[in-house]
Amino acid sequence: xxxxxxxxxxxxxxxxxxxxxxxxxxxxxxxxxxxxxxxxxxxxxxxxxxxxxxxxxxxxxxxxxxxxxxxxxxxxxxxxxxxxxxxxxxxxxxxxxxxxxxxxxxxxxxxxxxxxxxxxxxxxxxxxxxxxxxxxxxxxxxxxxxxxxxxxxxxxxxxxxxxxxxxxxxxxxxxxxxxxxxxxxxxxxxxxxxxxxxxxxxxxxxxxxxxxxxxxxxxxxxxxxxxxxxxxxxxxxxxxxxxxxxxxxxxxxxxxxxxxxxxxxxxxxxxxxxxxxxxxxxxxxxxxxxxxxxxxxxxxxxxxxxxxxxxxxxxxxxxxxxxxxxxxxxxxxxxxxxxxxxxxxxxxxxxxxxxxxxxxxxxxxxxxxxxxxxxxxxxxxxxxxxxxxxxxxxxxxxxxxxxxxxxxxxxxxxxxxxxxxxxxxxxxxxxxxxxxxxxx
Amino acid sequence: xxxxxxxxxxxxxxxxxxxxxxxxxxxxxxxxxxxxxxxxxxxxxxxxxxxxxxxxxxxxxxxxxxxxxxxxxxxxxxxxxxxxxxxxxxxxxxxxxxxxxxxxxxxxxxxxxxxxxxxxxxxxxxxxxxxxxxxxxxxxxxxxxxxxxxxxxxxxxxxxxxxxxxxxxxxxxxxxxxxxxxxxxxxxxxxxxxxxxxxxxxxxxxxxxxxxxxxxxxxxxxxxxxxxxxxxxxxxxxxxxxxxxxxxxxxxxxxxxxxxxxxxxxxxxxxxxxxxxxxxxxxxxxxxxxxxxxxxxxxxxxxxxxxxxxxxx
Numbered sequence: 001x002x003x004x005x006x007x008x009x010x011x012x013x014x015x016x017x018x019x020x021x022x023x024x025x026x027x028x029x030x031x032x033x034x035x036x037x038x039x040x041x042x043x044x045x046x047x048x049x050x051x052x053x054x055x056x057x058x059x060x061x062x063x064x065x066x067x068x069x070x071x072x073x074x075x076x077x078x079x080x081x082x083x084x085x086x087x088x089x090x091x092x093x094x095x096x097x098x099x100x101x102x103x104x105x106x107x108x109x110x111x112x113x114x115x116x117x118x119x120x121x122x123x124x125x126x127x128x129x130x131x132x133x134x135x136x137x138x139x140x141x142x143x144x145x146x147x148x149x150x151x152x153x154x155x156x157x158x159x160x161x162x163x164x165x166x167x168x169x170x171x172x173x174x175x176x177x178x179x180x181x182x183x184x185x186x187x188x189x190x191x192x193x194x195x196x197x198x199x200x201x202x203x204x205x206x207x208x209x210x211x212x213x214x215x216x217x218x219x220x221x222x223x224x225x226x227x228x229x230x231x232x233x234x235x236x237x238x239x240x241x242x243x244x245x246x247x248x249x250x251x252x253x254x255x256x257x258x259x260x261x262x263x264x265x266x267x268x269x270x271x272x273x274x275x276x277x278x279x280x281x282x283x284x285x286x287x288x289x290x291x292x293x294x295x296x297x298x299x300x301x302x303x304x305x306x307x308x309x310x311x312x313x314x315x316x317x318x319x320x321x322x323x324x325x326x327x328x329x330x331x332x333x334x335x336x337x338x339x340x341x342x343x344x345x346x347x348x349x350x351x352x353x354x355x356x357x358x359x360x361x362x363x364x365x366x367x368x369x370x371x372x373x374x375x376x377x378x379x380x381x382x383x384x385x386x387x388x389x390x391x392x393x394x395x396x397x398x399x400x401x402x403x404x405x406x407x408x409x410x411x412x413x414x415x416x417x418x419x420x421x422x423x424x425x426x427x428x429x430x431x432x433x434x435x436x437x438x439x440x
Numbered sequence: 441x442x443x444x445x446x447x448x449x450x451x452x453x454x455x456x457x458x459x460x461x462x463x464x465x466x467x468x469x470x471x472x473x474x475x476x477x478x479x480x481x482x483x484x485x486x487x488x489x490x491x492x493x494x495x496x497x498x499x500x501x502x503x504x505x506x507x508x509x510x511x512x513x514x515x516x517x518x519x520x521x522x523x524x525x526x527x528x529x530x531x532x533x534x535x536x537x538x539x540x541x542x543x544x545x546x547x548x549x550x551x552x553x554x555x556x557x558x559x560x561x562x563x564x565x566x567x568x569x570x571x572x573x574x575x576x577x578x579x580x581x582x583x584x585x586x587x588x589x590x591x592x593x594x595x596x597x598x599x600x601x602x603x604x605x606x607x608x609x610x611x612x613x614x615x616x617x618x619x620x621x622x623x624x625x626x627x628x629x630x631x632x633x634x635x636x637x638x639x640x641x642x643x644x645x646x647x648x649x650x651x652x653x654x655x656x657x658x659x660x661x662x663x664x665x666x667x668x669x670x671x672x673x674x675x676x677x678x679x680x681x682x683x684x685x686x687x688x689x690x691x692x693x694x695x696x697x698x699x700x701x702x703x704x705x706x707x708x709x710x711x712x713x714x715x716x717x718x719x720x721x722x723x724x725x726x727x728x729x730x731x732x733x734x735x736x737x738x739x740x741x742x743x744x745x746x747x748x749x750x751x752x753x
Binding site (some may be wrong): 006007010012013091138167188201239240243249250251252322323324325330331332333334335336338339351353356357358359361364365366367368369370373377378379380382383384401404407409410411412413414415416418420421423426 | 444445446447448449450451452453454455457458459461462497512515555556557558689690692694695728742743744745746747748751752
C-alpha cells in the first residue's frame with residue numbers, strides 16, 4: 001500500500017533525539033505569571049478580576065467575549081498585581097493579567113463531573129468552551145467553534161493530529177507515550193459529539209512505538225483506528241493531514257468540516273478529556289525546551305503564564321550562547337528577541353539554537369530551479385508569488401493562488417539562493433486578506 | 441530588553457544546498473566531456489577552454505566592478521557558461537573567438553539583462569550562435585590534427601555512412617565537448633543522481649526529436665533506419681544540448697507540464713533545422729528559440745493548487 005501522505009514537503013534534520021526520551025516533568029513557577037487576554041484567534045477575553053484580587057489556581061480570570069473567543073484561567077494562587085500590556089512571543093505588547101504567585105498553589109474546587117454519555121451535545125461543547133480550550137498545535141483557534149459545525153451529522157472523520165512533523169518538537173510524542181488513555185479519552189468525547197464519525201489517530205511513522213501503543217490500546221474500540229502517515233514536513237498541517245488520511249483536499253476558503261472532518265492536536269484532545277471527564281479547565285501544556293544551546297533539553301508540563309526564563313533555568317540554563325531563540329518549532333515558530341515572555345496556550349516549544357541559518361545565508365538571485373514549487377504542499381509556485389509580492393502586484397498574486405499558501409516555510413527552507421520566499425508571500429497574504437475583509 | 445537576539449520570519453532553518461554548490465556540480469558533471477575533448481583534440485582544446493572560462497569570469501567581475509555592483513563570480517555560474525561555450529567550439533578556432541563569444545554571452549545576454557536568473561536565453565548558446573552568424577567559416581571548420589573528414593552529421597546529410605560506435609565513444613570530428621555520447625551521459629547521470637536535473641526536459645526532447653526526425657526524414661524522401669536515428673541522436677550537439685543546456689534552470693520553464701512542452705518543442709525545432717535547414721546542425725538555434733517561448737509556456741502550464749485539483753499531480 002502506498003504510504004498515507006501528500007505531494008511536496010521536505011525532510012529537514014529533525015533534532016528530536018535531544019529530548020524525545022525525557023519524560024514529562026512538571027515545572028512549578030516561582031515568579032509572576034502573565035496571562036495575555038488574547039491567546040487565541042478571535043476576540044480577546046475580558047478580565048473578570050481586578051488589581052489586588054486574590055485568585056486561586058483554576059479560577060477564571062478573564063471571560064470569553066462572544067462566540068469566537070476563549071476564557072483564561074489562573075494557574076497558581078496569588079494576587080492580581082496588574083492588568084497591563086506585556087510583551088508576548090510575537091514581539092507585540094498585549095493586554096495581560098499579571099498574577100503574583102504566592103507559592104501555595106491552592107486550587108479551586110471543581111464542580112462534580114457528569115459522565116459524557118449523560119450530557120447533550122450542547123452541554124459538552126459548552127464545557128469545552130468554558131474550559132478555555134483552543135487549538136494547541138499553534139493556531140489557537142477556539143476548539144468549541146470547531147466542535148460546532150453547521151451539520152454535525154455530516155462529520156465522518158475526527159482526526160487527532162499526532163503527526164508532530166515540526167523538527168525538534170517532542171511534546172506531543174511524550175503525551176502520547178505517557179498519557180495515551182487521556183488522548184483516547186478525549187477522542188471518545190469528540191466522537192460522542194459526532195455520532196456518524198470515525199476517530200483516526202494520525203501518527204507519523206517515525207514514532208513506531210506510539211503507533212504500536214495506540215493500536216494496542218484501541219484494539220477494542222470499533223470507532224477508533226490508528227493511521228501511520230509518512231514522516232515528512234508538513235504532514236501535520238491540517239489540510240495535508242486530512243488529505244493523507246481521507247484523500248479529500250480542501251483549499252484555503254474551506255473548513256475541514258466542509259469535507260466532513262474535524263482535526264485536533266494531541267494536547268487539545270487531552271485538554272478536552274480533562275475538561276469533560278475531570279471538569280478541569282485548560283491550565284497547562286507540554287513545552288519542549290530544546291536546542292543545542294540548552295544544557296539539558298526536556299519536556300515540561302508548564303502552567304500557562306510561566307515566564308520563559310524559568311523554563312530555561314529548569315532545563316539547566318544555556319550550555320552555549322544561543323544565537324537564536326524560537327518559540328515553537330524551527331519551521332513555523334516565532335523568533336524571539338527576549339526571553340521575558342510568558343508561556344501561552346499555543347506554545348509548543350522553546351528552541352534555542354547556537355547557529356542562525358537565516359542570518360548566515362545571504363539571499364542571492366533566484367535561479368529558477370523550481371525546488372520551491374516541488375516542495376510546496378499547496379502546489380503553488382512560490383518563486384513567482386514572491387516576485388509578485390515584492391512588486392506589490394496583488395492582482396497576479398491572487399490569480400496565481402497566493403492565498404492558498406499555508407506559510408509552512410518549505411520554500412524558504414529549500415531555496416538554494418536562500419531567498420526569504422515564505423516571508424514575502426506571508427506579508428502579501430496578510431495585506432490581501434485584510435483588504436478582502438475590509439471590502440466585506 | 442535584557443538579552444536582545446536575532447529574530448526573523450519563519451522558517452528558521454535552511455537546507456544546505458546553495459547556488460554555488462549546484463553550479464559546481466554542473467562543472468563536475470561536465471568534466472568527463474571536457475577531459476574527453478582534451479584527450480580527443482589535444483592540448484589546444486585545453487587552451488580554448490581556459491581562455492573561454494577566463495573571459496566569462498573576468499567579464500562578469502569587471503562589469504560588476506565598473507557598475508559598482510556586488511561581485512557574484514563566487515556563484516560559479518560564469519564558469520559554467522565559459523565551459524559550455526568552449527565545449528561548443530571547434531578546436532581550430534583562433535584565440536579571440538572564445539573571447540568574443542564569452543564577452544557577448546556574459547555582457548550582453550546575462551549582465552545587461554540583470555545578471556544571473558534574468559537572462560532570457562542560455563548565455564553560452566547565445567554566445568555560440570552569435571559567433572556562428574558572425575564567423576561562419578571559422579565556426580564550421582572542424583578540420584584539425586586529429587580529424588580531417590566531415591562531422592558525422594554532415595556525413596549523414598551527404599548520404600554517407602557513419603560509424604555509430606565511434607560516435608558513441610566520441611572518436612569523431614565536432615566541437616570540443618560534443619563528440620562523446622558516453623562522456624556526456626556519464627555527466628548527465630551525475631546531475632540526475634545529485635538531484636540537479638531530472639529527465640523531464642532531456643527525456644521529452646530526445647524522444648520527440650527521434651519521432652520528428654524520422655517523420656521529416658521520411659517526408660524528404662530518405663530511408664529511415666535504426667542506425668540513422670541512432671546517428672542523429674548521438675551526433676552533433678544534441679546530447680550536450682539536451683542534458684546540459686536545455687536543462688539550464690533560468691531558461692527552461694519552471695512548471696512540470698511546461699518542461700514537457702518545452703522538451704517536445706525543442707525536439708520538433710531541432711528536427712526541422714537538421715532536416716530542412718541550411719546546416720546539418722540545429723540544436724543551438726532550437727534551444728535559444730525555445731528559451732524565448734519559456735514565459736509563454738509557463739503561463740499556459742501553471743499548475744493547479746492543492747484543494748483545487750492540484751493535490752494529485
